[in-house]
Amino acid sequence: MKAKHSVLYIAQAAVIAALYAALTILQNLLLPGSASMAVQFRVAEALTVLAVFTPAAVPGLTVGCVAANISSLAALGPYDLIFGSLASFFAALLMYVFRRARLFGLPVLSALMPALMNGLIVGFEISFFFNNNMQFNFVDFLIVGGCVALGELVVLFVLGLPLCRLIEANGLDKKLKL
Numbered sequence: 001m002k003a004k005h006s007v008l009y010i011a012q013a014a015v016i017a018a019l020y021a022a023l024t025i026l027q028n029l030l031l032p033g034s035a036s037m038a039v040q041f042r043v044a045e046a047l048t049v050l051a052v053f054t055p056a057a058v059p060g061l062t063v064g065c066v067a068a069n070i071s072s073l074a075a076l077g078p079y080d081l082i083f084g085s086l087a088s089f090f091a092a093l094l095m096y097v098f099r100r101a102r103l104f105g106l107p108v109l110s111a112l113m114p115a116l117m118n119g120l121i122v123g124f125e126i127s128f129f130f131n132n133n134m135q136f137n138f139v140d141f142l143i144v145g146g147c148v149a150l151g152e153l154v155v156l157f158v159l160g161l162p163l164c165r166l167i168e169a170n171g172l173d174k175k176l177k178l
Contacts, residue, residue, distance in 0.1 A: 009054075009056045016057050016060030020060070021063075021065075021071075023043055039150075040148070042155060045159075049110070049111065049161065053176040064088075066081065077129075083121050083122060086121055087117045092113075095107070095113045108161070111157065115150075122145075123144045123148050
C-alpha cells in the first residue's frame with residue numbers, strides 16, 4: 001500500500017512539473033518575455049492551486065519552475081534559476097499549509113502565497129541583481145516586487161481560483177489527494 005502511495009506521489013509531481021515547464025516555455029516562445037520579465041503573467045502559475053489538493057505539487061511545481069527557468073538561463077543567468085525556484089518552493093509549501101483556509105469556498109489565502117513569495121524573492125532578485133548592479137534600493141524593490149506580485153495575483157485570481165473551482169466541481173480533488 002505504501003509503495004502505491006509513493007508511486008502516485010512521484011507520478012503526480014512529475015506530471016505537474018512537466019505541465020508547468022511546458023506551459024512556461026511555450027508561453028515564452030509565443031509571447032517572448034511574458035513569462036519571464038518583471039511584469040509577467042506566467043500562465044503556468046495557475047497550476048500552483050494544485051498544491052491545495054496534493055502535497056506532490058510542492059516538488060512538482062519547484063522542479064517545473066527549475067526546468068522552465070533553465071530555458072531562460074541565457075537572458076537571466078543563474079539568478080532566476082535559484083531565486084525563482086526558491087520562490088516557487090516556498091509558495092507551493094505555504095499553499096499546501098493553508099489549503100484548508102477558505103473564503104467563499106475558495107482557498108484565497110493559499111492563492112495569495114505565490115504573489116507574496118514571488119513579490120518578495122523575485123522582486124529582490126530583479127531589483128538587486130538586474131536593476132541596481134548588486135546594490136539594494138528599497139524603493140526599487142517595492143516597485144519591482146509589487147509588479148511581480150500583481151502579475152501573480154492576476155494569474156491566480158483570474159485563472160487559478162477558477163481552475164480550483166473546476167477541479168472541485170468535477171470531483172477531481174478526490175482523485176488528486178494522496
